[in-house]
Amino acid sequence: MDPNKSFKHLPHKTIERLSQYRRALLICLNNGKSHIFSHEIAQIQHITSVQVRRDLMLIGYSGTLRKGYNIQELIDLIGEIIDSNEGINVAVVGMGNLGRALINYFSGKRHKLSIVAGFDTNPDKIGNYMNGVECFSVEDMHKIVKEKDITIGIITVPASQTTEICDLLVESGIKGILNYTPKPVNVPDEIYLEEYDMITTLEKVAFYVKLPDEAPETKQSKARP
Amino acid sequence: MDPNKSFKHLPHKTIERLSQYRRALLICLNNGKSHIFSHEIAQIQHITSVQVRRDLMLIGYSGTLRKGYNIQELIDLIGEIIDSNEGINVAVVGMGNLGRALINYFSGKRHKLSIVAGFDTNPDKIGNYMNGVECFSVEDMHKIVKEKDITIGIITVPASQTTEICDLLVESGIKGILNYTPKPVNVPDEIYLEEYDMITTLEKVAFYVKLPDEAPETKQSKARP
DNA sequence: CAATTCCTGTTAATAGTTTAACAGGGCAAA
DNA sequence: TTTGCCCTGTTAAACTATTAACAGGAATTG
Structure with missing residues (x-):
């Protein structure tokens, strides 16, 4: 990995998604897959494929056209970014x-x-x-x-x-x-x-549940939210 | 409360904060306080007083100059907004x-x-x-x-x-x-x-902890978020 | 009764995040 | 080989959320 590259300024939300991508990718790897498309990751995480590609662009990973991303490589790269060397x-x-x-x-x-x-x-x-x-x-x-x-x-x-x-x-x-x-x-x-407060989250769900018409659907505040 | 007023379009984050304001206010009420300033609420919640005033503006509540907000009234109003009538x-x-x-x-x-x-x-x-x-x-x-x-x-x-x-x-x-x-x-x-995922949150904390220099401090991803 | 201070309410600006739009390249089929 | 399609990578726009800036009114002081 390019040592000049710093990931300090990655968006908070991207950091969270990288953690989630990795866990999903590990499962895919165990299922014997070697490559994955952005829209497949997107479907698992309930987000758009654009967002997946954008996140991967930010960490500088490139996929292969019509073949997708190499799962093992991507897992390793995410590890280099979000894990610390020592544990x-x-x-x-x-x-x-x-x-x-x-x-x-x-x-x-x-x-x-x-x-x-x-x-x-x-x-x-x-x-x-x-x-x-x-x-x-x-x-x-x-x-x-x-x-x-x-x-x-x-x-x-x-x-x-x-x-x-x-x-x-x-x-x-x-x-x-x-x-x-x-x-x-x-x-x-x-x-x-x-900080994460379960009571707040539950009250928020209750608020959107009681709303008369269509409520916006949020995925994971995730620590956020 | 004005029946024409709809709170459907309140920002998600405002909904979350209202829940938190209410809990803080209930404690203050139990301590015998009757009024509170925006900067006091802000200090409890680790946010700015501007944000508190902005949230209260959005729900249409007005305080008294140099005296602050009536705690009981505010608790009741928040209840009208985020609680459902029936439970x-x-x-x-x-x-x-x-x-x-x-x-x-x-x-x-x-x-x-x-x-x-x-x-x-x-x-x-x-x-x-x-x-x-x-x-x-x-x-x-x-x-x-x-x-x-x-x-x-x-x-x-x-x-x-x-x-x-x-x-x-x-x-x-x-x-x-x-x-x-x-x-x-x-x-x-x-x-x-x-959706809220504790593993993601912990990995996020680990990411910012290992960063060499100053990390941005976030308060509550909170559902999620 | 000025001058000052303190606090609210609102608008404007900035920052952060997602979504839309599109350029481009390779595989596949005709 | 040409056409069409699929998928990536990137830039631009839209949206959401926070912060700054400031107008203004009441108590407070000299």
Whole structure:
């Protein structure tokens, strides 16, 4: 890959779609396909083929006329762009239902991204394992984050504890935070923050469902939205 | 409220923010506040006061100069816009960790929106209650959806079952679907669809975390988005 | 009662994202 | 080989969303 090429300025939405393209492509590869057309990717993702071609143009990948894109090559390229070389370690704070759901999602996947620790305040949970992920006390967060080189924290605690936990993560030296609680948090500018609120999403669906006539159909705010 | 006023064309993002404003306002009300400034709302939500004022302008609400907005009035107005008169019934399909997390989030809340049923394929779960929500067999979906007048379905099953479950929901006559699995689904145009994929979001955070220099800070992709 | 400050409401400008339009090249069929 | 079709790559336009700019009114101060 051209080392002069920087992908820093790719649109946010393109980054999200690349992640999705890759997962769809991996499935296609497992099904024995070697090439794929932009309109096929588009159909899987419910978007237009123009958008797919535009995204691939932005990352500088070219397909073959009348043959489409080489799936393996494209998977590799997307990996070069969105994965980090070293692998990234993630912690889940709050081992309730949501935290466990996230750990389940990731267990057994061969991502460059791994959940390597859980945290909770409940003494009964500390020391337990969930799909190979150990649960630690939030009091030990600073130590564990350093030891395990954790750079991303996912907050899945009850809303009442959100602020406190977020501050703890920041103090521990985390670089990115994904907040799944309905309570917005404050972080320093140098920390990347993404917030997603399930209640808001459900209320939004309810709003468009109750509308008398045709509602615009949105695909994935996706963290967005 | 002016009956001629239609809120059909409010921006998607505004709808999402209204839901969030309301929740923040309810907390303020409980704390004994009666009025609030746009910059106070903005600070809570990590947005600019201009955006708050713009959103409120769009819904036609006026504040008082040097006094701010009447919290109770604003809560009521937001309710008139985003709530439906009759209340909306929701089902969660997939009573795993994620499904249970959603039910927990909603239990005890006095929303116009209530989760009134869970579905699962696991016979061991059928008949159980979670926070007052009964778990039914997916085979009975059509019947239960009709009986309980369910209009929204939330999909929280494993990705491998997503398509099948989505089709079942559509056949049952649901009007809106919120898909939390990483597998995109197809629905007829008249059904409102929102998809959110946690893996994508986490990969996005990882992308911006690994970037050498300053990353743009986003607040809430939020359904999605 | 000026001058100042604070906060709202609105319009204008900018930024971000999607969609439309089209140029072009290769395969296929006649 | 010519015609038609299919698919890519790119530029331009449209659309959506955020931010800047500013007009204006009420409380506040000197």
